[in-house]
Amino acid sequence: MPSDPDPNDNIPVYLDYTQAELDAQYDQSTLVSDIDEYRYQWLAQSAGVREMLNCRLSVSYGDGANEKLDIFPVASGGPAPIMMFIHGGAWKTLSPDSFSFPAVRFNSAEAIWVAAGFDLLPSVSLDEQVQQNRAALAWLWRNASSFGGDPNRLFVSGHSSGGHVGSCLIQDGWRADEGLPEDIIKGAVLVSGMYDLEPVRLSARNDYVRLDRTAARRLSFLHNIPDRLPPLSLFWGEGELQEFRRQSRHCAETLWSMDYEVEAVPVRGANHFDLAFGFGDPDSPILRSCLGMMGLM
Numbered sequence: 001m002p003s004d005p006d007p008n009d010n011i012p013v014y015l016d017y018t019q020a021e022l023d024a025q026y027d028q029s030t031l032v033s034d035i036d037e038y039r040y041q042w043l044a045q046s047a048g049v050r051e052m053l054n055c056r057l058s059v060s061y062g063d064g065a066n067e068k069l070d071i072f073p074v075a076s077g078g079p080a081p082i083m084m085f086i087h088g089g090a091w092k093t094l095s096p097d098s099f100s101f102p103a104v105r106f107n108s109a110e111a112i113w114v115a116a117g118f119d120l121l122p123s124v125s126l127d128e129q130v131q132q133n134r135a136a137l138a139w140l141w142r143n144a145s146s147f148g149g150d151p152n153r154l155f156v157s158g159h160s161s162g163g164h165v166g167s168c169l170i171q172d173g174w175r176a177d178e179g180l181p182e183d184i185i186k187g188a189v190l191v192s193g194m195y196d197l198e199p200v201r202l203s204a205r206n207d208y209v210r211l212d213r214t215a216a217r218r219l220s221f222l223h224n225i226p227d228r229l230p231p232l233s234l235f236w237g238e239g240e241l242q243e244f245r246r247q248s249r250h251c252a253e254t255l256w257s258m259d260y261e262v263e264a265v266p267v268r269g270a271n272h273f274d275l276a277f278g279f280g281d282p283d284s285p286i287l288r289s290c291l292g293m294m295g296l297m
């Protein structure tokens with residue numbers, strides 16, 4: 001016999017979402033028929049770009065096996081602005097190997113593309129993943145001249161969980177401890193990120209993200225908005241799940257209410273995975289925003 005309905009099934013656990021609804025809002029794979037097709041295209045395009053362009057692959061910024069950077073210097077030798085990209089994958093999948101493809105467009109505009117590598121959850125905590133990316137940023141600033149980069153024109157970008165991690169680099173409270181200037185980040189382009197981790201903590205994703213309430217708040221940009229905000233652009237897809245759209249809109253509206261100037265753009269017709277291609281698409285507002293922020297348009 002079927003079991004009786006759970007009386008808690010229809011009780012909201014966050015905003016108006018029941019537990020099942022909240023869990024579904026953090027499963028972007030439901031938007032597409034075959035997520036592996038996106039992964040294949042990212043990998044294939046990136047492999048071709050690595051064969052085409054001058055690149056320095058798996059450059060160590062730390063002692064860990066995954067603490068590596070794929071760097072694509074400009075042909076002129078620089079000094080050129082640097083865009084550090086933090087990949088997505090729900091904090092637990094993918095690697096820099098999938099995100100070499102935007103380097104073609106950035107190099108053509110005389111900018112250096114850097115795809116950051118780091119350990120994935122649950123082999124490390126989310127705190128450690130954030131710390132690794134902060135260490136990568138510090139390494140780029142200290143070693144920019146070794147690959148033709150300009151340490152005074154260092155930018156950050158990220159997609160999905162990489163957008164979240166990128167927002168943690170903007171937060172205050174860590175740069176002074178690393179001996180870095182507070183204005184080390186000259187701008188950030190964050191795409192489809194999560195800026196408040198409380199709903200993530202309450203969702204099924206927390207089975208591997210393993211946040212408690214304190215950690216969720218510590219790692220949430222919206223609870224740690226810095227006193228000085230670099231130029232910031234937020235993007236999300238009109239075809240994304242409702243909660244991801246809400247996260248980006250709410251972040252933009254919060255910053256606007258504090259009189260920060262922030263670009264916020266919903267990308268027409270794009271789902272969550274389409275947006276990653278935007279960093280390499282000359283017709284995408286994402287690439288145009290990156291290059292415009294870097295003064296290259």
